[in-house]
Amino acid sequence: MIKKFCVDQIDVYINGEKLLDHLSFSVQPGEMLGIIGPNGAGKSTLLKVILGVIKPQHGTVEITHNDRRPVIGYVPQARAIDEEMPIQTWDFISLGLPHRLRPWLTKRDRAVIKETMELTDTSHLAKQPIGKLSGGEKQRVFLAQALVRNPDVLLLDESTANLDPKAQEEMASLVHELCVQQNISTLFISHDIHLVSKYSHRVLYLTRGHYTVGSAEEIIDNANLDVLYQLQHVNGMAQTAVETMRYGG
Numbered sequence: 082m083i084k085k086f087c088v089d090q091i092d093v094y095i096n097g098e099k100l101l102d103h104l105s106f107s108v109q110p111g112e113m114l115g116i117i118g119p120n121g122a123g124k125s126t127l128l129k130v131i132l133g134v135i136k137p138q139h140g141t142v143e144i145t146h147n148d149r150r151p152v153i154g155y156v157p158q159a160r161a162i163d164e165e166m167p168i169q170t171w172d173f174i175s176l177g178l179p180h181r182l183r184p185w186l187t188k189r190d191r192a193v194i195k196e197t198m199e200l201t202d203t204s205h206l207a208k209q210p211i212g213k214l215s216g217g218e219k220q221r222v223f224l225a226q227a228l229v230r231n232p233d234v235l236l237l238d239e240s241t242a243n244l245d246p247k248a249q250e251e252m253a254s255l256v257h258e259l260c261v262q263q264n265i266s267t268l269f270i271s272h273d274i275h276l277v278s279k280y281s282h283r284v285l286y287l288t289r290g291h292y293t294v295g296s297a298e299e300i301i302d303n304a305n306l307d308v309l310y311q312l313q314h315v316n317g318m319a320q321t322a323v324e325t326m327r328y329g330g
């Protein structure tokens with residue numbers, strides 16, 4: 082379990098423009114933080130800062146574990162897979178295991194892969210070529226590949242995009258369950274406010290140079306939401322989400 086996951090006052094400039102401005106928040110073990118915000122707000126950039134791929138001009142990201150180096154699982158946005166890729170799902174998931182000097186899988190590795198595939202409902206896809214899976218199946222396999230390393234932190238960039246509503250719901254619910262059961266601090270980017278409200282413990286609402294963190298209700302009640310999103314219908318969706326939460330639907 083992580084001891085500390087803290088983003089402290091980070092500034093990120095892209096092409097001379099300040100994208101993230103003194104952004105600060107922390108995430109608890111087993112907490113799912115939903116991230117919403119318009120296109121180009123810097124959501125994916127934030128995940129890359131946490132991964133250490135982009136260095137902020139100011140501020141720090143501190144992730145510490147009680148007794149080892151923290152492990153981060155990451156599923157990037159719109160991950161493309163060549164349809165003809167001659168690799169079976171089982172092998173694809175095994176690629177998520179930490180790099181080892183030995184080229185074979187141990188009994189323990191196999192047990193971890195098997196267990197992760199059961200958790201993500203991908204066991205029946207084990208022998209299928211990864212390129213031939215449906216969008217929803219691929220997303221579950223990407224999740225399994227990220228989970229196989231037993232991560233302390235999970236970063237998911239639009240893992241429900243392009244899925245049908247039922248598959249979106251199943252994926253968000255699965256992520257929530259895994260996050261709570263396995264004490265994984267999870268950042269879940271989505272444009273679906275309803276999904277984020279229903280499954281996240283808290284929400285980070287990001288726009289260029291601004292942010293708000295709070296409960297889904299606080300964020301959605303924020304009068305600036307429709308102005309900042311510049312979409313009238315978002316407010317309607319947001320209201321539905323709040324009502325769903327209030328009445329437990």
Ligand SMILES: Nc1ncnc2c1ncn2[C@@H]1O[C@H](COP(=O)(O)OP(=O)(O)OP(=O)(O)O)[C@@H](O)[C@H]1O
Pocket residue numbers: 095096100118119120121122123124125126127158
């Ligand atoms: N490597 C890069 N080089 C130049 N500009 C970049 C790079 N990465 C991101 N940007 C720019 O930074 C801004 C934020 O991009 P980012 O992908 O973080 O936004 P986002 O909130 O995830 O958007 P979306 O919802 O569309 O995925 C965009 O204007 C993008 O063009």
